[in-house]
Protein backbone atom coordinates (compact mmCIF):
# COMPACT_ATOMS: atom_id res chain seq x y z
CA UNK A 1 0.00 0.00 0.00
CA UNK A 2 1.17 3.52 -0.86
CA UNK A 3 0.08 6.55 1.15
CA UNK A 4 1.10 10.02 -0.01
CA UNK A 5 0.19 13.03 2.13
CA UNK A 6 0.37 16.70 1.21
CA UNK A 7 3.17 16.21 -1.29
CA UNK A 8 4.83 19.36 -2.56
CA UNK A 9 7.60 19.30 -5.15
CA UNK A 10 8.80 21.15 -8.22
CA UNK A 11 11.79 22.38 -10.18
CA UNK A 12 14.27 25.22 -9.66
CA UNK A 13 12.36 26.62 -6.68
CA UNK A 14 9.01 26.62 -8.51
CA UNK A 15 6.20 24.49 -7.10
CA UNK A 16 4.48 22.00 -9.47
CA UNK A 17 2.74 19.73 -6.94
CA UNK A 18 0.83 21.87 -4.47
CA UNK A 19 -0.11 19.45 -1.72
CA UNK A 20 -1.19 16.18 -3.31
CA UNK A 21 -2.58 13.39 -1.10
CA UNK A 22 -3.68 9.97 -2.24
CA UNK A 23 -3.71 6.36 -1.11
CA UNK A 24 -3.14 3.40 -3.40
CA UNK A 25 -4.36 0.02 -2.22
CA UNK A 26 -5.59 -1.71 -5.36
CA UNK A 27 -5.37 0.02 -8.74
CA UNK A 28 -5.41 3.83 -8.70
CA UNK A 29 -5.52 6.01 -11.82
CA UNK A 30 -3.99 9.48 -11.65
CA UNK A 31 -5.47 11.45 -14.53
CA UNK A 32 -4.56 14.89 -15.82
CA UNK A 33 -3.73 16.86 -18.92
CA UNK A 34 -0.19 17.32 -20.20
CA UNK A 35 1.68 19.38 -17.66
CA UNK A 36 -0.73 18.65 -14.78
CA UNK A 37 2.12 17.10 -12.78
CA UNK A 38 1.63 13.33 -13.19
CA UNK A 39 5.25 12.58 -14.07
CA UNK A 40 6.46 14.97 -11.38
CA UNK A 41 4.31 13.03 -8.89
CA UNK A 42 5.60 9.62 -10.05
CA UNK A 43 9.23 10.83 -9.91
CA UNK A 44 8.82 12.40 -6.48
CA UNK A 45 7.27 9.20 -5.10
CA UNK A 46 9.99 7.03 -6.65
CA UNK A 47 12.71 9.26 -5.19
CA UNK A 48 13.97 10.78 -8.45
CA UNK A 49 12.93 14.29 -7.44
CA UNK A 50 13.36 15.84 -3.97
CA UNK A 51 10.22 16.84 -2.08
CA UNK A 52 9.66 20.31 -0.70
CA UNK A 53 7.41 18.76 1.96
CA UNK A 54 4.98 15.94 2.55
CA UNK A 55 5.20 12.26 3.40
CA UNK A 56 5.29 8.98 1.47
CA UNK A 57 4.66 5.64 3.18
CA UNK A 58 5.02 2.19 1.65
CA UNK A 59 3.18 -0.42 3.71
CA UNK A 60 3.08 2.17 6.52
CA UNK A 61 6.85 2.67 6.44
CA UNK A 62 8.01 6.26 5.77
CA UNK A 63 10.23 6.33 2.68
CA UNK A 64 10.43 10.02 1.77
CA UNK A 65 13.96 10.32 3.16
CA UNK A 66 15.23 7.20 1.38
CA UNK A 67 17.22 7.33 -1.87
CA UNK A 68 15.50 5.98 -4.99
CA UNK A 69 17.42 2.67 -4.99
CA UNK A 70 16.41 1.98 -1.37
CA UNK A 71 12.76 2.66 -2.18
CA UNK A 72 13.11 0.26 -5.12
CA UNK A 73 14.55 -2.38 -2.81
CA UNK A 74 11.43 -2.04 -0.63
CA UNK A 75 9.36 -2.88 -3.69
CA UNK A 76 8.47 0.63 -4.91
CA UNK A 77 9.06 0.40 -8.67
CA UNK A 78 8.63 2.98 -11.41
CA UNK A 79 8.05 2.24 -15.10
CA UNK A 80 8.93 5.66 -16.50
CA UNK A 81 7.23 7.40 -19.38
CA UNK A 82 9.43 6.81 -22.42
CA UNK A 83 10.45 3.31 -21.19
CA UNK A 84 14.24 3.85 -20.98
CA UNK A 85 15.48 0.44 -22.10
CA UNK A 86 19.19 -0.17 -22.72
CA UNK A 87 19.88 -0.07 -26.47
CA UNK A 88 22.56 -2.78 -26.50
CA UNK A 89 21.14 -5.26 -23.96
CA UNK A 90 18.86 -8.02 -25.18
CA UNK A 91 15.34 -8.53 -23.84
CA UNK A 92 16.51 -11.62 -21.92
CA UNK A 93 19.46 -9.69 -20.44
CA UNK A 94 17.19 -6.87 -19.26
CA UNK A 95 14.97 -9.39 -17.46
CA UNK A 96 17.85 -11.37 -16.01
CA UNK A 97 19.62 -8.26 -14.63
CA UNK A 98 16.45 -6.95 -12.96
CA UNK A 99 15.31 -10.30 -11.55
CA UNK A 100 14.87 -10.75 -7.81
CA UNK A 101 13.49 -13.84 -6.06
CA UNK A 102 9.70 -14.06 -6.23
CA UNK A 103 6.74 -15.16 -8.32
CA UNK A 104 7.52 -13.09 -11.43
CA UNK A 105 10.06 -14.87 -13.65
CA UNK A 106 11.17 -14.05 -17.20
CA UNK A 107 9.08 -17.02 -18.42
CA UNK A 108 6.00 -15.57 -16.76
CA UNK A 109 6.66 -12.21 -18.42
CA UNK A 110 6.90 -14.01 -21.78
CA UNK A 111 3.57 -15.72 -21.05
CA UNK A 112 1.73 -12.44 -20.43
CA UNK A 113 3.54 -10.69 -23.31
CA UNK A 114 4.05 -13.36 -26.02
CA UNK A 115 5.27 -10.64 -28.40
CA UNK A 116 8.27 -10.17 -26.14
CA UNK A 117 9.04 -13.91 -26.05
CA UNK A 118 9.54 -13.83 -29.80
CA UNK A 119 12.07 -11.02 -29.37
CA UNK A 120 14.01 -12.35 -26.38
CA UNK A 121 17.43 -12.11 -28.07
CA UNK A 122 16.79 -8.73 -29.72
CA UNK A 123 18.62 -5.67 -28.36
CA UNK A 124 16.46 -3.04 -26.62
CA UNK A 125 17.39 -0.46 -29.25
CA UNK A 126 15.85 -2.53 -32.06
CA UNK A 127 12.44 -3.02 -30.40
CA UNK A 128 9.30 -1.14 -31.41
CA UNK A 129 7.80 1.35 -28.96
CA UNK A 130 5.18 -1.20 -27.90
CA UNK A 131 7.80 -3.91 -27.35
CA UNK A 132 9.88 -1.48 -25.30
CA UNK A 133 6.83 -0.74 -23.14
CA UNK A 134 6.29 -4.48 -22.55
CA UNK A 135 9.98 -4.84 -21.69
CA UNK A 136 9.92 -1.87 -19.31
CA UNK A 137 6.92 -3.37 -17.53
CA UNK A 138 8.44 -6.87 -17.60
CA UNK A 139 11.64 -5.54 -16.05
CA UNK A 140 9.64 -4.00 -13.20
CA UNK A 141 7.66 -7.24 -12.73
CA UNK A 142 10.72 -9.47 -12.31
CA UNK A 143 11.83 -7.01 -9.61
CA UNK A 144 8.76 -8.26 -7.61
CA UNK A 145 7.04 -4.91 -6.99
CA UNK A 146 4.91 -4.22 -3.90
CA UNK A 147 3.92 -0.82 -5.26
CA UNK A 148 4.14 -0.21 -9.01
CA UNK A 149 4.08 3.25 -10.61
CA UNK A 150 3.20 3.14 -14.30
CA UNK A 151 3.70 6.54 -15.93
CA UNK A 152 1.46 6.77 -19.02
CA UNK A 153 1.89 3.07 -19.93
CA UNK A 154 -0.66 3.19 -22.77
CA UNK A 155 0.89 6.19 -24.54
CA UNK A 156 1.16 5.48 -28.26
CA UNK A 157 0.24 1.78 -27.96
CA UNK A 158 -2.04 -0.16 -30.27
CA UNK A 159 -5.32 -1.10 -28.51
CA UNK A 160 -4.40 -4.82 -28.19
CA UNK A 161 -1.24 -3.95 -26.28
CA UNK A 162 -3.00 -1.45 -24.02
CA UNK A 163 -5.48 -4.27 -23.24
CA UNK A 164 -2.61 -6.69 -22.47
CA UNK A 165 -1.17 -4.15 -20.03
CA UNK A 166 -4.61 -3.59 -18.46
CA UNK A 167 -4.88 -7.38 -18.00
CA UNK A 168 -1.49 -7.55 -16.27
CA UNK A 169 -2.54 -4.70 -13.97
CA UNK A 170 -5.63 -6.76 -13.07
CA UNK A 171 -3.41 -9.78 -12.29
CA UNK A 172 -1.19 -7.62 -10.06
CA UNK A 173 -4.24 -6.40 -8.12
CA UNK A 174 -5.14 -10.05 -7.51
CA UNK A 175 -1.65 -10.60 -6.10
CA UNK A 176 -2.00 -7.69 -3.67
CA UNK A 177 0.31 -5.29 -5.52
CA UNK A 178 -0.70 -1.61 -5.30
CA UNK A 179 -0.62 -0.04 -8.79
CA UNK A 180 -0.68 3.67 -9.65
CA UNK A 181 -1.24 4.32 -13.34
CA UNK A 182 -1.09 7.79 -14.86
CA UNK A 183 -2.93 8.81 -18.03
CA UNK A 184 -4.11 11.97 -19.79
CA UNK A 185 -7.61 10.47 -20.11
CA UNK A 186 -9.68 7.61 -18.78
CA UNK A 187 -8.05 5.14 -21.17
CA UNK A 188 -7.94 1.33 -21.43
CA UNK A 189 -5.50 0.87 -18.55
CA UNK A 190 -7.03 3.55 -16.31
CA UNK A 191 -10.43 1.90 -16.80
CA UNK A 192 -9.45 -1.06 -14.59
CA UNK A 193 -8.86 1.33 -11.64
CA UNK A 194 -10.62 1.00 -8.29
CA UNK A 195 -9.98 4.68 -7.52
CA UNK A 196 -9.50 7.68 -9.78
CA UNK A 197 -7.87 11.00 -8.89
CA UNK A 198 -7.85 13.96 -11.27
CA UNK A 199 -4.90 16.33 -11.06
CA UNK A 200 -5.13 19.87 -12.43
CA UNK A 201 -2.05 22.12 -12.31
CA UNK A 202 -0.60 20.22 -9.37
CA UNK A 203 -3.75 19.95 -7.27
CA UNK A 204 -6.31 17.19 -6.76
CA UNK A 205 -9.52 18.54 -8.30
CA UNK A 206 -11.73 15.42 -8.39
CA UNK A 207 -11.89 11.89 -7.02
CA UNK A 208 -14.09 8.98 -8.09
CA UNK A 209 -14.45 5.32 -7.35
CA UNK A 210 -13.99 3.02 -10.33
CA UNK A 211 -17.66 2.05 -10.06
CA UNK A 212 -18.80 5.69 -10.24
CA UNK A 213 -16.54 6.39 -13.21
CA UNK A 214 -17.61 3.27 -15.12
CA UNK A 215 -21.30 4.08 -14.52
CA UNK A 216 -20.91 7.76 -15.45
CA UNK A 217 -17.77 8.29 -17.57
CA UNK A 218 -18.99 11.80 -18.38
CA UNK A 219 -18.14 12.78 -14.77
CA UNK A 220 -14.48 11.97 -15.44
CA UNK A 221 -14.54 13.73 -18.81
CA UNK A 222 -16.07 16.83 -17.17
CA UNK A 223 -13.47 16.80 -14.39
CA UNK A 224 -10.71 16.65 -17.01
CA UNK A 225 -12.28 19.48 -19.01
CA UNK A 226 -12.21 21.94 -16.11
Ligand SMILES: Nc1ncnc2c1ncn2[C@@H]1O[C@H](COP(=O)(O)OP(=O)(O)OP(=O)(O)O)[C@@H](O)[C@H]1O
Nearest residue numbers: 011016032033034035036037038039040041081184
Ligand atom coordinates in the same frame (compact mmCIF):
# COMPACT_ATOMS: atom_id res chain seq x y z
N1 LIG B 1 12.82 18.87 -15.53
C1 LIG B 1 11.96 19.89 -15.44
N2 LIG B 1 12.39 21.15 -15.21
C2 LIG B 1 11.51 22.17 -15.11
N3 LIG B 1 10.17 22.05 -15.22
C3 LIG B 1 9.68 20.82 -15.46
C4 LIG B 1 10.55 19.67 -15.59
N4 LIG B 1 9.76 18.59 -15.82
C5 LIG B 1 8.48 19.03 -15.85
N5 LIG B 1 8.45 20.37 -15.65
C6 LIG B 1 7.21 21.19 -15.58
O1 LIG B 1 6.38 20.69 -14.55
C7 LIG B 1 5.01 20.75 -14.92
C8 LIG B 1 4.40 19.36 -14.79
O2 LIG B 1 5.03 18.48 -15.74
P1 LIG B 1 4.81 16.91 -15.72
O3 LIG B 1 5.74 16.32 -16.72
O4 LIG B 1 4.88 16.42 -14.34
O5 LIG B 1 3.30 16.80 -16.22
P2 LIG B 1 2.51 15.55 -16.75
O6 LIG B 1 1.16 15.65 -16.16
O7 LIG B 1 3.27 14.31 -16.51
O8 LIG B 1 2.39 15.83 -18.30
P3 LIG B 1 2.86 14.94 -19.55
O9 LIG B 1 1.66 14.14 -19.90
O10 LIG B 1 3.18 15.99 -20.58
O11 LIG B 1 4.04 14.14 -19.15
C9 LIG B 1 4.99 21.28 -16.35
O12 LIG B 1 4.70 22.67 -16.27
C10 LIG B 1 6.40 21.07 -16.86
O13 LIG B 1 6.77 22.04 -17.79
